[in-house]
């Protein structure tokens with residue numbers, strides 16, 4: 001299990017009128033094996049934070065560590081799994097072919113912790129191994145993307161609103177599966193969402209990000225046992241997170 005550590009991270013993008021400072025002095029530690037959900041207003045820097053952690057962006061200053069590795073090293077070592085809103089599957093490859101793709105690096109096949117068959121079963125796609133993406137619903141395509149993300153057995157999952165484009169029922173089903181897979185893999189997760197219900201169902205902690213430059217406005221630990229099915233409790237936590245988002249809580 002790996003810790004994610006961000007120390008004094010500064011990040012700025014070039015902008016028409018100079019530079020946009022997204023993070024000025026951001027510090028965040030994510031415990032090994034924990035599930036941390038990031039929420040915040042649109043445009044505050046949630047995706048940027050994940051891209052920094054994934055080594056897809058280099059901070060203008062500061063230090064990020066995934067265990068003992070830099071994000072770029074962790075990514076090269078396949079310790080990081082990344083998933084976004086769109087499944088981005090190759091249309092000419094089958095379900096199995098798309099998942100296998102994540103295991104092929106420079107023509108060399110990685111030895112995965114689970115077989116592709118096991119992974120397909122875990123994401124509920126048994127029987128669809130030979131189907132092409134166009135034959136699948138949006139929810140099924142995201143299941144394939146999830147399996148592809150997990151194929152190399154990454155210790156860290158960086159998930160940028162992975163289910164935002166799905167209908168509510170499919171999303172609820174997938175959340176249950178994510179929780180199960182997270183336990184099975186023992187991964188450290190950073191999960192971005194706009195959906196507060198999703199945030200309080202999944203998270204060990206919700207981190208509320210806001211402002212420009214973005215600051216951590218609140219860190220809200222969620223101690224309730226899992227699976228969290230008590231809608232009244234979930235509603236109470238949603239209200240707490242909402243209050244922090246609106247600036248009412250610290």
Ligand SMILES: Nc1ncnc2c1ncn2[C@@H]1O[C@H](COP(=O)(O)OP(=O)(O)OP(=O)(O)O)[C@@H](O)[C@H]1O
Nearest residue numbers: 013014020022040041042043044045046047048049
């Ligand atoms: N490559 C880039 N060049 C310049 N500005 C960028 C770039 N990427 C992001 N930004 C800016 O950085 C800010 C933060 O963007 P980011 O996508 O991280 O926000 P977000 O919180 O994930 O938003 P949303 O919730 O809408 O997805 C935005 O104002 C965006 O315009």
